[in-house]
Amino acid sequence: MNYSKKTVTDIDVKGKKVLLRCDFNVPQDKATGEITDDKRIRAALPTIQYLLDQGAAVIACSHLGKPAATFDSYVKKQAEKGKDPASVTEEEWKKSLQKLSLAPVARRLGELLGKDVVMASDVVGPDARAKAAALQPGQILLLENTRFEKGETKNDPALAKAMADMAEVYVSDAFGAVHRAHASTAGVAAYLPAVSGFLIQKELEIIGGALQSPKRPLVAILGGSKVSSKIGVINNLLEIADTIIIGGGMAYTFSAAQGGNVGASLLEADWEDYANDMVKKAAEKGVKLLLPVDTVCADAFAPDANTQVVKSGEIPDGWQGLDIGPETVALYCAAVKDAGTVIWNGPMGVFEFAAFAKGTEAVARALSETDAITIIGGGDSAAAVQQLGYADKMTHISTGGGASLEFMEGKELPGVACLLDK
Ligand code: ADP
Ligand code: MG
Helix, strand or coil: CCCCECEHHHCCCCCCEEEEECCCCCCECCCCCCECCCHHHHHHHHHHHHHHHCCCEEEEECCCCCCCCCHHHHHHHHHHCCCCHHHCCHHHHHHHHHCCCCHHHHHHHHHHHCCCEEECCCCCCHHHHHHHHHCCCCCEEECCCHHHCCCCCCCCHHHHHHHHHCCCEEEECCHHHCCCCCCCCCHHHHCCCEEECHHHHHHHHHHHHHHHCCCCCEEEEECCCCCCCCHHHHHHHHHHCCEEEECCCCHHHHHHHCCCECCCCCCCHHHHHHHHHHHHHHHHHCCEEECCCEEEEECCCCCCCCEEEEECCECCCCCEEEEECHHHHHHHHHHHHCCCEEEEECCCCCCCCHHHCHHHHHHHHHHHHCCCEEEEECHHHHHHHHHCCCHHHCCEECCCHHHHHHHHCCCCCHHHHCCCEC
């Protein structure tokens, strides 16, 4: 994939209507609807501010959550949850949509920008079209949740064209959604000159740069829960990295594949052959593959479980490995020390419990102390680094969990591929 894409600074936006796809998919309090973390809104500010300063009229849009775009699909979802379809009312459906309105985002965005954000009550309906038509340079309009339109996730060309018709330029800054080929993330680019905002530009420069021409040695640290969810990443990074470090829950599948006892640890028995293939492939390619040598295991999956440190492959029956052990920590931290680039995806243990956060914390600290370019991808890894207080020390924490994973898998990202090449 070509990562060299035109960005907002490469085109003239002065006096133009700019359709800006943001990632305003923010977490909200279930009961009050209050935005519990506005990080994603803040992340969008540089591009929005730049466009406004340039004298563009900004028509922002985003999805929020997973609304049922039609009553039928709402009934289906409720039925899947075990509800009697006959008892589901349209009223209920409309209420469920209201909960996913972007109106609270418009208010928060207005506070952060220190200016009015006009809110449209629809995406491409009469209200949105009228407000977009009336929008002046330096003003900003936010369209309603793009997923209220059933054509959004289907990448319906009619919806994409209707969105494009309101604007003259398309800017995509929703890195968190670029792995999806939806009307507002990719389809719309067929009808307008399409460029990236600053967020996507940075993701492409840093992650794309590390994948294409990394400062070596390139060390990839892979962890998290399952091998099956990281196959693509392991496979792709085996082609690129000098060293691959395995931790987290997936390490036990590697251990079991080598004949070790993993007790009650997370194990994907179907993936053992695959794990062995990866070890073989690493050897063939001359990639150093590091596996844990010891593990912290517990007698229950609980924050206050009894724990003991054992050698890898020697976990007693009934016990489960929930973190890498101290010898492994030392080994992994040493491997990171002289790296030129470190890509990290997946925590080393169940960091959500303090008793099993030591491995993840030690690796985070080691990364914070290297001179290497440090890149964190994956939703939980980003959360772990933030929670442990090392966020400021990393070169880059990706703003897209799923998108960064697909990026590291070497997959084409539809929301990037559709942008103009430099
Ligand atoms: P990311 O979102 O960064 O890609 P994953 O979703 O793959 O990461 O994995 C994160 C989850 O893996 C965390 O919730 C963590 O608790 C879990 N995990 C890590 N190590 C283990 C383990 N040894 N056993 C069970 N779960 C684990
Ligand atoms: Mg995750």
